[in-house]
Amino acid sequence: MTDGSDASSVRGLGVWLTSETPSSPLQARCIQIYLGWLGLARNPLAMLGLAIVVALILAAIFAPLIAPYDPIAQDLQRRLLPPGTPGNLLGTDELGRDILSRLLYGARITLYVVALVVVTAPVFGLLIGTVAGYAGGWVDTVLMRFTDVFLAFPRLVLALAFVAALGPGIGNAVLAIALTSWPPYARIARAETLTIRNTDFISAIRLQGASPLRIVVGHVMPLCLSSVIVRVTLDMAGIILTAAGLGFLGLGAQPPLPEWGAMISTGRLYILDQWWVATMPGLAIFTVSLGFNLLGDGLRDALDPRSGR
């Protein structure tokens, strides 16, 4: 392929993406996403957040290639080495394991927890919220009361009680976090549904004979998605912090898994003399949560101009 045709095809894509008159639903959707992206790209802090999140994902995928050592390989001769030691950039822990390698592999656990919570809790919340909002009446009352009960607990305390009942472990920690984080999504989805359900286009679909299920799943849910997605991005930091908190209490991932919260928990014993063992994983958690928070703020500003400054 020559340079000329390459450039023209890129220009063609640009024209296609900025067209005022899209010729297909696909093109309209792409234009929408592209404009949203332009709004996001104008915000340097959001871009920083995106960079951090992308770095986390890359670290998780390529951990075996980048990590200098096996994250659980012990070397008691080289225990508690300070950061900057040749070969151990961030130092070693109490069993001589390389902290940098453990952090890189820990990114996988963090991402795994976040991904699992994100594909369960918002979906459940969306379902409860849209059904409650569309059905109204006693269905609405019962479902929302149910939601309020879950909101009546501090999240971490409820998660603690769940993990206490189910037993410690990363799977149960995920389940506990998911069980405690769906109510806000239900609230948001219900509020959106209440504004959507009385619009003319929903009446039109109803008159065409569409079943309530079809209306809720096919027409109401997609319109609630963008507010739920923004909320999800803003919640990811909270999910990471809760997971780390459970790990810190010894209720999440079990040793020798390099979970960041659990790493802080063992580092706590050495905090006064070997500060890096607990400090490094904390910095990792902080950076990643900050990344998600910045990205979430940016997404909210880009997708919802009303929320403004």
Next chain:
Amino acid sequence: MSLTGSRFSGRGAWLPSRTGLLKGGRVVATLAATLLGLLLITFLIGRVMPIDPVLAVVGERATNEVYEATRKAMGLDQPLIIQFFTYIREVVTGNFGTSLLTSRPVIQDIARVFPATLELATVATMIGVALGIPAGVLAAVHQGRWPDHFVRLIGLFGYSMPIFWLGLVGLLVFYGKLDWVAGPGRLDVFFEDVVPQVTGVILIDSLLAGDLEVFTNALSHIILPASVLGYYSLAYISRMTRSFMLEQLAQEYITTARVKGLSETRVIWGHALGNVMVPLITVIALSYANLLEGSVLTEIVFAWPGIGFYITNALLSADMNAVLGGTVMVGIVFIGLNLLSDLLYRVFDPRAG
């Protein structure tokens, strides 16, 4: 909008009306339903756990007859729904069972540890309010300039930092390296049990006993955990103050006040902030409730003998009565604070019917 500001609108507002009573009834019904749901959740958690509650009482080597007899005595042979009603009756009368760890009734344990959490959360809220409100006001007044960005950054850091890690780093720096504050715990060992326990809140008890030495020691113990916890309420309070202030500063009465020639200080800190105080009170109550959550992890880091420390220790030794009792207690306090914030709003803002 109200030019008179949101002060009390005469005596009439305090007399109960028919709609007021109806609303009150609805609030009580909602509250009862929420509490019932809360108990249902803890009850179900207690039933799905893999630990056999009978075995925990009779021990591994009990004979079958003893096991069955105990099971009957504990009511575990009854249908679940009957068990649930029994559970509600017990909880209402304040009976959460006996803690395996301390061999005392759970309710007594909770009464013993709760003041510690209360003390920590209160001092933390005071710090959050004292710093968060001025920070929020400054951010709103200088919207879009560096004080605004600075306050936003502080808040963002607060939302992103693991609280237990911040506590550890605080211990490392201010206790380990600088030696400015006392270490974990509520008091140094030789100050323990020096002052008689009246309220369980050491800062108050020591003042009642007139023992300044104990007071200073307690203060030096509480200041770090309370600051760590207070940072989180600061992040929340400053953000809310900022957005409330921006809303008020755009109102016409502010322009009127400025045109009248009032000083900028009086316009901002008197007029605008005065009207912001009503919604802020509810925000403060909510942040106080949220501190209960943060206090669990903070208490672990600082070995602070409060409710979070109690629940976690019970959890690690599979002491289910204590875990569930503590969880119910925290839930009740949480609901109570939410209700309180709602009520305060209704009382202080005459526009909220």
